[in-house]
Amino acid sequence: MPEFxxxxxLDTYTMVATNRQHRPHLRKDYCPFCPGNGNVPAQYDVLAxxxxxxxxxxxxxxxxxxxxxxxxxxxxVGACEVILYSPEHTKKLxxxxxxxxxxxxxxxxxxxxxxxxxxxxxxxFEFENKGEEVGVTMHHPHGxxxxxxxxxxxxxxxxNNSKKYYQQHGTNLFADLNKAEKKHKQRVVYENKGFxxxxxxxxxxxxxxxxxxxxxxxxxxxxxxxxxxxxxxxLKKITAGFDKIYDRPFPYIMSLHQTPLNExxxxxxxxxxxxxxEFYPPLRAADxxxxxxxxxxxxxxxxxxxxxxxxxxxxxSKIE
Numbered sequence: 001m002p003e004f005x006x007x008x009x010l011d012t013y014t015m016v017a018t019n020r021q022h023r024p025h026l027r028k029d030y031c032p033f034c035p036g037n038g039n040v041p042a043q044y045d046v047l048a049x050x051x052x053x054x055x056x057x058x059x060x061x062x063x064x065x066x067x068x069x070x071x072x073x074x075x076x077v078g079a080c081e082v083i084l085y086s087p088e089h090t091k092k093l094x095x096x097x098x099x100x101x102x103x104x105x106x107x108x109x110x111x112x113x114x115x116x117x118x119x120x121x122x123x124x125f126e127f128e129n130k131g132e133e134v135g136v137t138m139h140h141p142h143g144x145x146x147x148x149x150x151x152x153x154x155x156x157x158x159x160n161n162s163k164k165y166y167q168q169h170g171t172n173l174f175a176d177l178n179k180a181e182k183k184h185k186q187r188v189v190y191e192n193k194g195f196x197x198x199x200x201x202x203x204x205x206x207x208x209x210x211x212x213x214x215x216x217x218x219x220x221x222x223x224x225x226x227x228x229x230x231x232x233x234x235l236k237k238i239t240a241g242f243d244k245i246y247d248r249p250f251p252y253i254m255s256l257h258q259t260p261l262n263e264x265x266x267x268x269x270x271x272x273x274x275x276x277x278e279f280y281p282p283l284r285a286a287d288x289x290x291x292x293x294x295x296x297x298x299x300x301x302x303x304x305x306x307x308x309x310x311x312x313x314x315x316x317s318k319i320e
Contacts (some may be wrong), residue, residue: 002055003065004150006072012153015076017055033140035087046103047084048111048145054080056146058118077120079147083107086141093141094240101232108145108256109220109228115147116221116261123148123155123260126220131251133282133289143254151260158257159266159273166272174212174274187312190237190319194223194230197238199312204302205290206311207245209238209279216274218259223275237319238279244318246286253280 004013032038032052039049056078067073085104086096093101112124128143129136151159165173181187181198188198189209197211211234217223223231242250255278259269284290284305295301 002057002076004074004076006067008070010153013150015055017076020053020055031089031138031140033082033084033138033142034089040084044084044087045100046107048081048107051080051082051144056080056148062120077149079115081111081145083126083143083145084140085143089140091141092239092243094236098229098232098236101236102229105220105228105232109223111145112219113221119262120149121147121261122263123151124258125152126256128254130254131249133251134253151263155257159260159269162272172216172272172274174276175216178212178214186309189241189312189316190234192230192234194227195234197234199308199315201308203308204304205280205282206284206304206306206308207242207279207281207315211238211277213275218270218273219275220256220258241315241319242281245314246283248286251282
């Protein structure tokens, strides 16, 4: 049975799920995400379904697990879903039609809305791992969704620092980031009516693009149809540009950061926080990976091996 174990040093939980040890890994003879296989129907365009190897579940009852003293633990309440982008096994996100990518965006919004109705859920995190370099175990085009009954530490840190910035300056941090990056120009790689994409000057990944809502909406359910179309378009532009940088499939982690749910402490988060997508692409050259090693993993002190202004110029030229 999966469980959450409290980490008092970092003020967060570690999710323990031994069932995930048995996940299939890069099988070449079978894909559980192709139509008609595993728990997948014979026909679909986009699809969300419960992860076969979840780290959390909504079908557990709170309060039965009790730790002793410093060894705090509790039930792993939450949800884990697979978001299938396409029935075609080798299709890339940017190769899908605009209308099809819009269906993915709308599915993200639909699942966010449905899961937010459970008051135990505090944060919904939609993400994609692309490429073996970031631990992908299935190459079929897909993402995932985790609905946590706690707010993960990185998100909490972003929220707290954004709130501190708002209290100090009286403005939304993401509004100021958008304004400053647009004024600087060199790090902006693409924008449309609803969103702006840039590589922030502080990012620790050479091509660590942020896509930020221009109207500073808190979560994906608040977007108009036009904004959802804009999000679909900019996602296609960025991911297509990535693959052209080194003329090879470009691995990345894509994470959607949004406002929390059902949490009084962050009920005012839309004042100081905003929907944005963060990319973590590990390549620093066609054949070299930027590893999170000693300083990064051990101390949380990141280092970027490339100049992001130069990286942005490269990516912008590939998009154009």
